[in-house]
Amino acid sequence: MGPDPAPRLDPEPFPQDTSPGNQRHAKQAPAEIAHNDRSPFPTSRSPFMTLLDPASIDSWHAHVYFDADSRDAAWALRKVIDEQLGARVQLGRFHERPVGPHPMWSYQLAFDGSQLTPVLGWLALNHGALDVFVHPNTGDALRDHRDCAVWIGRSHQLRLEALFG
Template identity: 30%
Template structure:
């Protein structure tokens, strides 16, 4: 009997780091970790783009958070860095595809605690196009084939 499975290649991911924005210790830990992530990126530990800290809910994320965009070329190094350095912070890792709801649920991986609730009203079941980011880096969905 033949099996049915998806063979699409995921080429970009988001790493969302969460913290309790009303708790000064949790906020401080997130700020320190955010600085570590930015320093790792700047020193070439892995390639990524790190957003600013959101000191409250934003989009589907119901508590304080920040995200990093990571192309598939840096996924292993970024994942390793997060596992070793996130401390007590909870991190959601999800792919970027046209299926936003599925990416944030069935395809998501959580570091730390049990999954946190997300406000899914912000997400679409299916986008018209794959949401690739930072095409100027020529990584992820924007990668240039090697010759």
């Protein structure tokens, strides 16, 4: 047999859900993207999407959540993190109460962008039964926590009012 034929390009690369509840979305045009000369990344003109420049990320935080029942597991994970990721992350305090927007007890790991892939990968594989909230730090704390975060495990409702000043 010869080589596989070249892939066929679909004129509608993003299939639309045309079920009755979603018909209004099926008729919307894709977001218009414009290039901003100051950034290597395009910016959006769509009201549904705003593209941000990843260069605006100063650093990252991961918050390991726990409670009274999972305190010992959280402490054990923290010790392993210190042993295995200690050179990549800076460990914060072990808070046995909710702090800031975090609705549960937590501790923080701070790291720079060059460490995102190894730290996120390690946490994804080793968090056990604990939940981890990961967010960038761009200078817009509300957006960073509300719109740009990643959860490992279950997500929790943040207390975003704590970020308002």
